[in-house]
Amino acid sequence: MKAFEYASPTTKEQAVSLLGNQWGETEILAGGTDLLSLMKEYLSTPKRVVNVKEIKEFQGIRYSPGAGLRLGALVTLEELMDHAAVKKEYPALAQAAEGVRSQQIRNSGTVGGDLCQRPRCWYFRNGFGYFPKGEGGEDLVINGENQYHAILGNSGPAYFVNPSSLAPALIALNAKIRLFGAQGWREVEAEQFFVTPKSEGEREYVLKPREILGEILVPPAKGIKSATYEVRQKEALDWPLAAASVALKINGTGVKEARLVLGHVAPVPWRCQEAETVLAGKSGEESIAEAAQVALKGAKPLSKNGYKVQLARVALKRAILQAAQGGA
Amino acid sequence: MGFHTWGGRGHDSECRLTINPDGSVVVALGSQDLGTGTRTILAMVAGETFVLPVDAIKINIGQAPDYPPSGASGGSTTVGGVSSATRRAAQDALDQLFAKVAPALGAEAAQLEAVGGKVQVKGNPTKSLTWKQATAKLGVTAVNTTGKNPGAGKLIDSGVGGVQMADVTVDIETGIVKMNKFVAVQDCGLVINEKTAESQVFGAMIMGVCYSLMEERIMDEYLGRPLNSNMEFYKLAGIGDIGEFVVHMWKDPEQDGRGVIGLGEPPVISPAAAIGNAVANAIGARVPRVPFTPDRVLAALEKKGGLTS
Ligand SMILES: Cc1cc2nc3c(=O)[nH]c(=O)nc-3n(C[C@H](O)[C@H](O)[C@H](O)COP(=O)(O)OP(=O)(O)OC[C@H]3O[C@@H](n4cnc5c(N)ncnc54)[C@H](O)[C@@H]3O)c2cc1C
Ligand code: SF4
Numbered sequence: 001m002k003a004f005e006y007a008s009p010t011t012k013e014q015a016v017s018l019l020g021n022q023w024g025e026t027e028i029l030a031g032g033t034d035l036l037s038l039m040k041e042y043l044s045t046p047k048r049v050v051n052v053k054e055i056k057e058f059q060g061i062r063y064s065p066g067a068g069l070r071l072g073a074l075v076t077l078e079e080l081m082d083h084a085a086v087k088k089e090y091p092a093l094a095q096a097a098e099g100v101r102s103q104q105i106r107n108s109g110t111v112g113g114d115l116c117q118r119p120r121c122w123y124f125r126n127g128f129g130y131f132p133k134g135e136g137g138e139d140l141v142i143n144g145e146n147q148y149h150a151i152l153g154n155s156g157p158a159y160f161v162n163p164s165s166l167a168p169a170l171i172a173l174n175a176k177i178r179l180f181g182a183q184g185w186r187e188v189e190a191e192q193f194f195v196t197p198k199s200e201g202e203r204e205y206v207l208k209p210r211e212i213l214g215e216i217l218v219p220p221a222k223g224i225k226s227a228t229y230e231v232r233q234k235e236a237l238d239w240p241l242a243a244a245s246v247a248l249k250i251n252g253t254g255v256k257e258a259r260l261v262l263g264h265v266a267p268v269p270w271r272c273q274e275a276e277t278v279l280a281g282k283s284g285e286e287s288i289a290e291a292a293q294v295a296l297k298g299a300k301p302l303s304k305n306g307y308k309v310q311l312a313r314v315a316l317k318r319a320i321l322q323a324a325q326g327g328a
Numbered sequence: 329m330g331f332h333t334w335g336g337r338g339h340d341s342e343c344r345l346t347i348n349p350d351g352s353v354v355v356a357l358g359s360q361d362l363g364t365g366t367r368t369i370l371a372m373v374a375g376e377t378f379v380l381p382v383d384a385i386k387i388n389i390g391q392a393p394d395y396p397p398s399g400a401s402g403g404s405t406t407v408g409g410v411s412s413a414t415r416r417a418a419q420d421a422l423d424q425l426f427a428k429v430a431p432a433l434g435a436e437a438a439q440l441e442a443v444g445g446k447v448q449v450k451g452n453p454t455k456s457l458t459w460k461q462a463t464a465k466l467g468v469t470a471v472n473t474t475g476k477n478p479g480a481g482k483l484i485d486s487g488v489g490g491v492q493m494a495d496v497t498v499d500i501e502t503g504i505v506k507m508n509k510f511v512a513v514q515d516c517g518l519v520i521n522e523k524t525a526e527s528q529v530f531g532a533m534i535m536g537v538c539y540s541l542m543e544e545r546i547m548d549e550y551l552g553r554p555l556n557s558n559m560e561f562y563k564l565a566g567i568g569d570i571g572e573f574v575v576h577m578w579k580d581p582e583q584d585g586r587g588v589i590g591l592g593e594p595p596v597i598s599p600a601a602a603i604g605n606a607v608a609n610a611i612g613a614r615v616p617r618v619p620f621t622p623d624r625v626l627a628a629l630e631k632k633g634g635l636t637s
Contacts, residue, residue: 037560101566122546122555134550144548145555147623231502233622234542236566237559241622307503307623314501 073112330601338408339399365524404590417475536599
């Protein structure tokens with residue numbers, strides 16, 4: 001790890017003033033479960049690390065049936081999955097948090113950190129950046145070990161998958177993310193928060209170098225049934241191979257409106273709008289299978305990840321069934 | 329189900345054993361304890377020979393050249409080598425102690441025995457000395473012996489066998505294999521310590537599940553370097569992935585009579601066979617390569633024409 005200066009401000013204004021203008025100059029530290037790995041591997045070598053955990057305003061969960069849910073960026077994954085109202089009203093979110101293994105990571109890892117964690121692409125983590133290239137300019141992902149890479153939104157040059165399990169759930173639940181910067185607060189739809197970088201200097205989200213993810217607002221979930229289903233090869237310490245978070249507005253026995261989001265299949269969490277319209281206004285299992293089919297219609301698997309298309313279909317199907325049967 | 333056999337004959341070993349006049353006993357040899365319980369079984373072998381509790385035996389191992397040469401811990405050869413060398417050194421030391429003590433008990437050395445912290449005339453508790461009284465008869469000269477393997481008498485053997493049975497669930501939509509139950513039956517001659525022996529089998533089964541279902545080194549062909557060389561990417565099973573384990577050590581007089589045989593490697597041989605056969609039974613198709621990852625299981629199902637989504 002490269003030596004760095006450490007700052008631990010107690011207000012959000014101080015924190016912003018300590019951040020640099022360029023990505024990489026400074027880094028925000030929350031639970032550190034990702035940042036420390038990045039720093040130990042010299043993938044991140046900031047001059048200054050700004051710990052935001054002392055900023056009280058970014059802590060805590062608030063819920064009311066009228067206003068919905070407010071999550072401070074510093075809420076830990078464990079707090080989130082244990083929260084009674086989250087479990088009852090937003091099961092998709094609680095289930096996504098529960099999916100993050102292990103207990104230790106859930107105890108330290110925060111909601112803000114989960115959304116801002118860097119890609120887990122093994123080329124990226126071995127120091128080859130977003131767009132790993134060989135000496136002759138060959139695309140290493142296309143020609144190499146792409147079994148866990150993107151099957152959607154992968155026209156290049158980025159092929160990694162967004163690693164956040166919370167993101168699909170927050171998008172399905174129509175959440176807003178609030179960012180604090182020198183100009184004060186701004187708000188973005190969770191869906192608009194993630195972007196596919198086009199050059200190495202960019203990040204995978206719209207956050208600017210001198211902004212902090214402060215809080216997340218989730219609208220009331222009245223009449224909405226939600227669920228997250230993850231396809232996991234193993235229980236311990238691993239990311240899902242594919243996942244789906246869904247939120248269904250149920251009307252009698254049919255689905256009035258649906259928001260379907262796939263995780264771990266594209267460089268950004270993948271909203272399946274066409275499949276949503278397939279599901280809307282219908283009931284019965286055939287429409288679920290059809291929606292899953294439609295959602296993956298545009299998938300373009302790479303040389304070794306064709307199986308993920310099937311896994312994503314299954315995740316979506318099972319998430320819809322789980323929401324329809326249980327949910328809130 | 330899967331079967332395995334293995335050798336497990338003890339390696340060359342030399343043990344230096346000391347009985348000090350103050351009653352302390354020290355075993356010294358150069359092999360290492362990898363966490364498999366080598367210290368424990370050495371104390372048990374010496375303790376059993378002197379009929380002393382294991383905590384009365386001091387074990388000095390692993391430090392060359394201070395301790396006598398004894399093979400490396402590997403190849404399932406450790407336990408046979410170190411236990412037999414220690415047994416021979418201890419037996420020899422006890423005989424020397426008896427020779428020193430015999431006059432005080434008015435008997436021949438051959439008439440003495442060690443029983444529960446005492447040295448006595450065989451079958452006659454009224455003619456006895458405590459272990460400390462006995463060793464005090466050594467005066468200022470400790471008993472020093474060396475025991476070797478190979479050596480006199482049949483204390484060890486080679487050739488073990490085991491059977492393992494796996495019970496799995498395969499999700500035919502995702503190709504994910506989950507362990508339900510895994511049973512191992514293992515013979516390995518004379519079991520010195522059932523707990524450490526069982527632990528060898530449990531450990532082998534855990535690693536067996538890992539390499540059968542997830543463990544794999546991923547090399548990038550172009551770069552010629554591994555991509556998953558850390559604990560984040562290199563897949564290993566956790567508690568939730570291994571299911572229920574049952575280990576039966578096969579113990580009977582016939583096995584005991586064979587002497588000590590190594591057990592480290594044998595039980596890690598057959599897990600993939602057992603798990604692979606269980607997967608094939610479950611889906612009616614064989615997954616031809618380990619680990620049985622979702623992509624390979626789905627491919628096997630598809631080849632068989634049995635996949636519907
Ligand atoms: C073995 C393992 C398995 C995992 N499995 C999963 C999984 O299945 N699903 C999943 O979603 N996650 C998984 N994770 C990731 C884990 O959830 C994240 O590491 C954790 O949530 C990050 O939170 P943190 O507070 O520790 O972030 P940190 O490590 O402190 O920060 C992570 C990144 O986010 C930035 N950051 C943090 N907070 C803010 C903020 N408030 N504003 C702006 N930027 C910020 C940091 O600068 C850094 O770049 C796993 C992690 C490990 C190690
Ligand atoms: S997790 Fe690893 S390092 Fe920690 S106690 Fe277990 S084996 Fe040892």
